[in-house]
Amino acid sequence: MTTKPVEVNRIWAISGTTIDPGQNKYSLGWEVEIPPHEYMNYVQNIITQTNAHNNEEGINKWDGTTQYPLAALAKDSDGFIYKANTANTNHQPSISNDWDKWxxxxxxxxxxxxxxxxxxxxxxxxxxxxxxDNHMLRVVSSAGGGSGGVDSPILNNKVAVHNHTASSNTTGAHAHTYTSWKAGTNHGLDNSPEASYGTYPTSSAGNHDHIITVNNNSGSNWTPKYVDMIICVFEGTE
Structure with missing residues (x-):
């Protein structure tokens, strides 16, 4: 493992003379020649400035001339680090859709x-x-985010208001007996031989119904506290 130089931020020829050798010389490189010291100062100045910049910033600052490949990192002027989601050039990260905040x-x-x-x-x-607090979740197809109810969703200790129906059968038919003279063949009610004295029944009658009313004050409705929820499916990045 290498050791970080102590003076990594020193810049070569910071107060000396530097001359850019030009793109053609950059392409060819040194040949059999003695390069001017201004050229050497320029090249070494660029190298040492780059080292110092990397050491100070950690991530290189963005510029408009670099061709950034996919997944490249750059620090914009707002201080945030961005990651390229597509290759691009001169697309400033903080205002371009080609970059995401890292x-x-x-x-x-x-x-x-x-x-x-x-x-x-x-x-x-x-x-x-x-x-x-202490609410149940209720899934709704309408707008979510609402709430309601007053009772605990855990303690179902209320009997809801309700009615009962009731009926009675039609029993009650009965007969009575009475004592009297029975009419004879001549339909008389006297003491003639055709009449007799005794106890006789009446015909059966008296079947009837009863109406039963049950009050509906047996309790109050259980209205648990709830929060309305909606079910959503993520469709992916737009």
């Missing part, structure tokens, strides 16, 4: 989104909403 995803959850987590504490970057 560590962030285009699919990141928008600020203010409320979600349900099965864990004790809120995840990093989230805040626990304590305005809803």
């Amino acid at each position: 560590g962030e995803s285009k699919d990141a959850v928008p600020a203010g989104t409320a979600m349900v987590f099965y864990q004790a504490l809120a995840p990093l970057g989230w805040i626990k909403d304590t305005t809803k």
